Amino acid sequence: MSEIAPEIEIEETASAAETDIAAVGRLAAAIADRDGLAIRGLLDECHPADAADILEQLSKEQVSQAAKLAPEAFTGELLSELQWDLRDDITEVLEPQQIAEAIRDLDSDDAALVLEELDDDVREAVLSEVSDEDRTLLESHFEHEEETAGRLMQRDFVAAPEHWTVGDTIDHMRAAGEDLPDVFFDIYVVNAAFAPMGAVAVSQLMRSKRDARLSDLMSDLRVTIEPDVDQEEAAYLFEKYHLFSAPVIDEAGRLTGMLTIDDMVDVIQEENKEDMLALAGVNDAGLSDSVIDSVRSRAPWLLVNLATAILASGVIAIFEDALAAVVALAVLMPIVASMGGNAGTQSLAVAVRAIASRDLTSANARRVIIREILTGLVNGVIFAVVMALVAALWFQNWTLAGVIGLAMVINLAFAGLAGIAVPLALRRFGADPAVSSSVFVTTVTDVIGFFAFLGLAAIILL
Amino acid sequence: MSEIAPEIEIEETASAAETDIAAVGRLAAAIADRDGLAIRGLLDECHPADAADILEQLSKEQVSQAAKLAPEAFTGELLSELQWDLRDDITEVLEPQQIAEAIRDLDSDDAALVLEELDDDVREAVLSEVSDEDRTLLESHFEHEEETAGRLMQRDFVAAPEHWTVGDTIDHMRAAGEDLPDVFFDIYVVNAAFAPMGAVAVSQLMRSKRDARLSDLMSDLRVTIEPDVDQEEAAYLFEKYHLFSAPVIDEAGRLTGMLTIDDMVDVIQEENKEDMLALAGVNDAGLSDSVIDSVRSRAPWLLVNLATAILASGVIAIFEDALAAVVALAVLMPIVASMGGNAGTQSLAVAVRAIASRDLTSANARRVIIREILTGLVNGVIFAVVMALVAALWFQNWTLAGVIGLAMVINLAFAGLAGIAVPLALRRFGADPAVSSSVFVTTVTDVIGFFAFLGLAAIILL
Structure with missing residues (x-):
């Protein structure tokens, strides 16, 4: 004991x-x-x-x-x-x-x-x-593509005809013994065409009388999955409906395999990892990767980032005269861009997450877009005031303070818009919103930030 | 049919x-x-x-x-x-x-x-x-804290004494009927002190003879969980060992509850969502949030970012003379900072993910840190060459090209180091590496980027 x-x-x-x-x-x-x-x-x-x-x-x-x-x-x-x-x-x-x-x-x-x-x-x-x-x-x-239900499914499952009783089923399982899958949760009840009609949880079977008929015990199948369904889609259904297993059916509607929740846990982790790394601009990463592997998985996005950074520098170059005249502009301009980039990334992370969990749809996109812009505006005003005070104290120049405040409001509102509009647009065009959104959003906030700040400065200060 | x-x-x-x-x-x-x-x-x-x-x-x-x-x-x-x-x-x-x-x-x-x-x-x-x-x-x-196994566990479970046979167990379950949990996967075999000794999967019970003894069928419990264990820890054990349920035991070692995989799926999703949002500097987010909620969850990190951006601007201000003399420096400096920020974020995402999945430990931290620095160096050299060529063509100034190239190599190497060292250090101090790493890493890359580029320029160009 x-x-x-x-x-x-x-x-x-x-x-x-x-x-x-x-x-x-x-x-x-x-x-x-x-x-x-x-x-x-x-x-x-x-x-x-x-x-x-x-x-x-x-x-x-x-x-x-x-x-x-x-x-x-x-x-x-x-x-x-x-x-x-x-x-x-x-x-x-x-x-x-x-x-x-x-x-x-x-x-x-x-x-x-x-x-x-x-x-x-x-x-x-x-x-x-x-x-x-x-x-x-x-x-x-x-026969099935990678990352589909067909590739992931187990071919071993337990199916029983509608007319069987609990006793028939238990006797069958005792006889089948080793041929059954190691672990299973549901017995699929099939008709003569081997189409699944319902499921009986094993724990339900256990507590039912031997003479109870499966067709009386079975619950409706909430979900049946086709072999070519993406694994992420299948995992979402498991999560949403709290499934433990789900039948996979072929084109003729016949039961052909079974997905189980333990495999779906792996899928969920993998997809989450992919999204998180994609947002940071990493194609794929293992901790055992060599330096060469790591360079290969990161250099492509750094190249894209270099191109967009040069684009943003092109915007700065337009205002060389203003920068030469007022060197404080060069000191302050990264602040406007950095705040915009941060606000945009916040908005983007919320959007990508909501798209992945199917919470952001055409029904609420308009409301959420407006909310993000307003959130950007409100944060813009808050930090415009703070930054204007800092700039005024630092450079003893209230006009410069007004310029950086105004630029901050403009950039943070655009940051909110870009953070949600970019992933939604990418999804509309069939791209993965996690993969390339980040670089687009920070390009928008860099370009708008430099343009608003230096442009306003050129008009107002010079 | x-x-x-x-x-x-x-x-x-x-x-x-x-x-x-x-x-x-x-x-x-x-x-x-x-x-x-x-x-x-x-x-x-x-x-x-x-x-x-x-x-x-x-x-x-x-x-x-x-x-x-x-x-x-x-x-x-x-x-x-x-x-x-x-x-x-x-x-x-x-x-x-x-x-x-x-x-x-x-x-x-x-x-x-x-x-x-x-x-x-x-x-x-x-x-x-x-x-x-x-x-x-x-x-x-x-009685148990939020986000612990004790809070999450089900109080209904099926326990059977060691000496029972399969037949005893099935008879008991048929009699208990409605009092059993809706769905369960494992029957815990307990000793006279109600300590769990092993588990029999329901599917295993189903295919065994009525006179088989539970103590012969049961498999060892790989994991038992205490009520005060963090839910993330419990979910990790489920994922690692492909568990469907796990017994929760009290201080005296008695079976007191059960965790099931469907609840763990929710925990995994929640923790992933938290990590992703935290990396982007969002405290918490729901799509139904009002503008005020959103501002509240994002403004704190924007404030921190403003402080670090001002710090970086302070670095720029040191080199006002150089900027006044060579306006091209103002045009190019955001590129160095941006590339460093991106490389640092890549390294950080890989590290945070590896820490969450327990793959990054003291056994391999040294190897991975060295790899990240080398990856930063190699990417630094690649993009130093590209950027030096762009700068040389743009400004017809090979010295300036050399300066930006050198600054790029320095900043990307530090980016790789910061991306992994910051989350590891935060974890060492008991903080969540996902929550505040991002702002520290970009502060490092901004400060080093501006310092390296403008400092080298001040020495070499002026």
């Missing part, structure tokens, strides 16, 4: 979330010593999710080296836990037979994940090593 | 993700007409998740008005689906008895969610309207 002391539980809870730093050090040492046995021992002794966390602390070179020294430590479960870029580096090192061996015991969706990033010829070589049945199942995943 | 035509399914799939714009218009019209019956009819006819989406398209004033006109339309399910700020506005309008009526049929965790934001006296009034049993259950949620 007292074998489980609370202290032990607490220990486990606290450590479960943190990567084992000491183990990272031991693994790095084993790789440096080229000690395959030690590498295998270290990776085998922890849960695949922990082993993956430990490997993700190392550099790509170290991980490739580990895969060369101890290929058999990279089990299917471990491969499916790893970030795709690291997985890619490992499967490059492994032989096709070793990969085939590793994926043998995985569910087909996880196995497809491992195979997804392989070069076509390597994938063919791996598939030639597995059983005919497995090959057919795996190939069916690749 | 053919009642379910594929077309119908496709319709449902496509429409399920999108908010019904027409319904938003009808609801807005009903509110404008002060037609309580129509409001109730519109909200009742859709799924609570859809009704919540429709309401979230309206302004706060419209929603409050709807709650006044049709209080009974705001069922517990609808309230629990709404964003907290809108829920707050509605419960302000409803009478305590109406709130008590609404939450009657909710699970205790959802009911606690609705009560959470109420003023203390309103909450007391609501609690005095519910049964003693429900009140005790609800009050137990409020």
Whole structure:
């Protein structure tokens, strides 16, 4: 009774979330010593999710080296836990037979994940090593595009005909045993054409009498998903309707697979990560990336930013005479641009988030756009007053203070407008609003900021 | 058999993700007409998740008005689906008895969610309207802090003693019927002290023979969670170990509640939203926010940004003589600052994301810091060459070109360093790295950018 002391539980809870730093050090040492046995021992002794966390602390070179020294430590479960870029580096090192061996015991969706990033010829070589049945199942995943429901779905699910009772179903499951998916939540009730008619939660089945009919217990299917639906869309439906699983149906309306919430959690995290990095102008990033990888994923957006920064400088160049006459303009102008850029980014983050969660639609776009402009105006007035006072004290020039205040109001109102209008416009044209909005918005705020401040100064001060 | 035509399914799939714009218009019209019956009819006819989406398209004033006109339309399910700020506005309008009526049929965790934001006296009034049993259950949620496992957990769960067989368990569940949670995935096997010893997935129970013992079927508990664990930490454990539910244990090690994956999906989304908004300098944001709400959530960070922008301007002011002598410096200096700001933000987004996913730890921090600096250096050299050529062509001045190139290399290297060092330092001091990193990083890149460019110019050009 007292074998489980609370202290032990607490220990486990606290450590479960943190990567084992000491183990990272031991693994790095084993790789440096080229000690395959030690590498295998270290990776085998922890849960695949922990082993993956430990490997993700190392550099790509170290991980490739580990895969060369101890290929058999990279089990299917471990491969499916790893970030795709690291997985890619490992499967490059492994032989096709070793990969085939590793994926043998995985569910087909996880196995497809491992195979997804392989070069076509390597994938063919791996598939030639597995059983005919497995090959057919795996190939069916690749009939669907990446990042779709069809690619993600599990091919194993539990379906029962409408006329079955609870007793029939339980007897069937006891007989099927190992052929059932590892874990499942819903039993899909299908008609003679194998179209899903409803679902019975397993917990519902458990508490119902043996003679109850599935057709009486089943609840309506709120959502059925087609294989070509984007994974982000599918995840949104899970989140919105609090689903645990959802049936995937083919063109003929037949049940063909099942999506489960645990896979959707991964999708949600991945899409959130993509949005956040995209907003900051990073194409893709893994912590194990080399310097070259990092440069490659960031340089394109820096190039775009350089072009827009030069554009903004072109605006400044128009007012060279004013700048030469009043050097205080050069000192103050970055403040106007910086405040506009910040206000625009705030507005943009709210908009991108609202678009991702489907809260910003054509029904409320007008109201939200007006709100953003007004918010910009109000903040503009507040900070115009503050900045005008600072400028007046600093340069003892009340006209200059008035100019920077007015420019601030103008720029922050445009910042609010750009922050919401740019992502909405990008979405209208079918682009991802997270990806390129940021650079457009700061271009607007730089150009408007410099133009308003220096233009007003040229008119009023000179 | 053919009642379910594929077309119908496709319709449902496509429409399920999108908010019904027409319904938003009808609801807005009903509110404008002060037609309580129509409001109730519109909200009742859709799924609570859809009704919540429709309401979230309206302004706060419209929603409050709807709650006044049709209080009974705001069922517990609808309230629990709404964003907290809108829920707050509605419960302000409803009478305590109406709130008590609404939450009657909710699970205790959802009911606690609705009560959470109420003023203390309103909450007391609501609690005095519910049964003693429900009140005790609800009050137990409020013993735990907001955003902890204790606040989120369900108090209903299924526990079975070690010596039970599959048959005992199924018989018990059939008898318990309505008293069981609506949906559950795991049966916790407890010892005589009510400490959880393992778990049996319901799907596992279903396919096992009636005489199999739970203690033979159960798998080890990978994770047990204490009530005071932060919800983000709990969600991370679910994600990492692909959990569907996890037991919550009290100080004595007794099973006291259960967390389920659907609640964790909400936590993950909320934490992601917070991080993304925090990086952009927005404290909190709902689409239904008024202009005043928006100003309040954004002005604080704009004020901080103004202070740092003035600091950067102070750096510029040091070099007034150089600016007065060479006006091209004023034209070009924002480019150096802008490129640094962008590179720093890229590095920062990668770091914040890696910290949130626990991939950036003390084991790899040194390697990643060096990588970020080198990435900044390499990008710095690339864009130094590009920008030097542009400057040389523009101003026909190769010395100026050399100065801006050199300043670019320096600023981008510091940008890479600041992008990763600032969030790591904030975390070391116990602050949320997402919240204030951005403003520190751009301050560094502005100050270094202006100092390097204008300082080098003052030395070399004058």
